[in-house]
Amino acid sequence: MSAPQFTVTRNPAPASPQRRADVLADPGFGRYFTDHMVTVRWTEGTGWHDPKVEPYGPLTFDPSSMVLHYGQEIFEGLKAYRHPDGSIASFRPEANAARFAGSARRMAMAELPEDLFLESLSALLSVDSEWVPAAGGEDSLYLRPFMVATEVGLGVRPSAEYLYAVIASPAGPYFAGGVKPMDVWLETEYTRAALGGTGTAKCGGNYAASLLPQAVGAKHGCAQVAYLDAEERTWIDEMGSNNLFFVFRDADGRAELATPDLRGSVLPGITRDSLIAVAKDLGIDVVERRISGQEWLGGAANGVLTEVFGCGTAAVITPIGTVKHSGGEVTVGDGEPGPITLQLREALTAIQRGAAADPHGWMRTLVPAPASV
Structure with missing residues (x-):
């Protein structure tokens, strides 16, 4: 998939602005999740297909799905930050994409192309941008890409089907009262x-x-x-x-x-x-x-x-x-x-x-700054 195009289905019952504000005021870590998620499927013989942004919700698995028996599962963790100009950027997501592919190789799973990994982050953030905390502090939106084997059947071998997904969770500063040992x-x-x-x-x-x-x-x-x-x-x-x-x-x-x-x-x-x-x-x-x-x-x-x-x-x-x-x-x-x-x-x-120079070019803009009025 050289130019992924995500279909977007909006959540019919998103969090209210007040509810979102309450969560962002005290998000903790991994306690709350945004209104949407990304899913992309891989099937042997077809490759990656059906890239979607859809309402956040439960995933359904057959009891004999191979991930439940043979443990083919990988994940990543990275953060999205709102910068002073209003853009949303992430720290070295290309490195996460490369490591994700390396993890997939070791676990005999389908390798997700880097461009699809990066586009999946942008697609989710574009829809759930209001969940990214304000600039100025260490608050962020934590992104969790993951992939699991979904082929139905028993037998110790690599799966012929995979699900890639991305979910997002607001994260407050790890040390709210100052850095502690x-x-x-x-x-x-x-x-x-x-x-x-x-x-x-x-x-x-x-x-x-x-x-x-x-x-x-x-x-x-x-x-x-x-x-x-x-x-x-x-x-x-x-x-x-x-x-x-x-x-x-x-x-x-x-x-x-x-x-x-x-x-x-x-x-x-x-x-x-x-x-x-x-x-x-x-x-x-x-x-x-x-x-x-x-x-x-x-x-x-x-x-x-x-x-x-x-x-x-x-x-x-x-x-x-x-x-x-x-x-x-x-x-x-x-x-x-x-x-x-x-x-x-x-x-x-x-x-x-975004409060200091970025001499190594580590920050990647995933959602551009809004146009000035």
């Missing part, structure tokens, strides 16, 4: 992914596998879990929904920003990649290398490691104050967000909001 559980029994597995794909199974260790971490008062590699149980991979960064300082106080390298079991985060570029722009030394769990614990204990943070679409950057593990716990630095953490977060979110 979180406690993290360093998991030594369960692992997230192994080399040759699905760690580099954004598929639901990876997240389902993280729920049990997440519950273990929660019992210890931790909001997130950090995982070691599956082969040696030594090297830091990532958290359940975040990549990780570490700030080490030498005897002269010079900082090095380090992040675990992409060794085949770590999701290639778009925020991670962007922060590496922003840090270099700011003159910060950046290195991608293996970092052991012991280096994390020992560095925090002796003061060489001064900051740790996670990064992802939802919060952009989340400082880590304390890491807990089966043998105890250790505080990173003084337990508060560090200067490099805050500097990087401010620099990246300013680009996303």
Whole structure:
């Protein structure tokens, strides 16, 4: 499909302006959804067809739909921001499109063309533009593209039919009262992914596998879990929904920003990649290398490691104050967000909001600014 044309069916009972205003005043995250959604079908022998914007509502699946039995499912997450000129832009959606296609390849699913991915976002936002929060803050409209296998029948093989869809949910600032550190559980029994597995794909199974260790971490008062590699149980991979960064300082106080390298079991985060570029722009030394769990614990204990943070679409950057593990716990630095953490977060979110220059051309306009009156 070289030039996708979406048919639009308007929701006959959309949210009232007052209801929409009430939601946007306190959206939280993932609690409310806009009036419409996108659907596109893929059938073997036909390819992608029937691109639609239609009223948001339940999807119907046959009990033998293959996704329910063999788990062919992938998704993405990105945000749409209203910029000061009234346009609606997204941060590096081309990278999300490329990762979505990569996830599809790993899961033996149909690959969605990049232009169709991008057009699906524009099509939904054009209809639900009033759900995008006002410019000026970190509020956004979170976009969730996903794809599932829909062929009816049993048998372990790739599906011959898929459904691609996009839904949208208003999202408030992750840290409404200021950036706060979180406690993290360093998991030594369960692992997230192994080399040759699905760690580099954004598929639901990876997240389902993280729920049990997440519950273990929660019992210890931790909001997130950090995982070691599956082969040696030594090297830091990532958290359940975040990549990780570490700030080490030498005897002269010079900082090095380090992040675990992409060794085949770590999701290639778009925020991670962007922060590496922003840090270099700011003159910060950046290195991608293996970092052991012991280096994390020992560095925090002796003061060489001064900051740790996670990064992802939802919060952009989340400082880590304390890491807990089966043998105890250790505080990173003084337990508060560090200067490099805050500097990087401010620099990246300013680009996303349209409040700073975009030297890398990361922001893509999905809905143009309204014509001036």
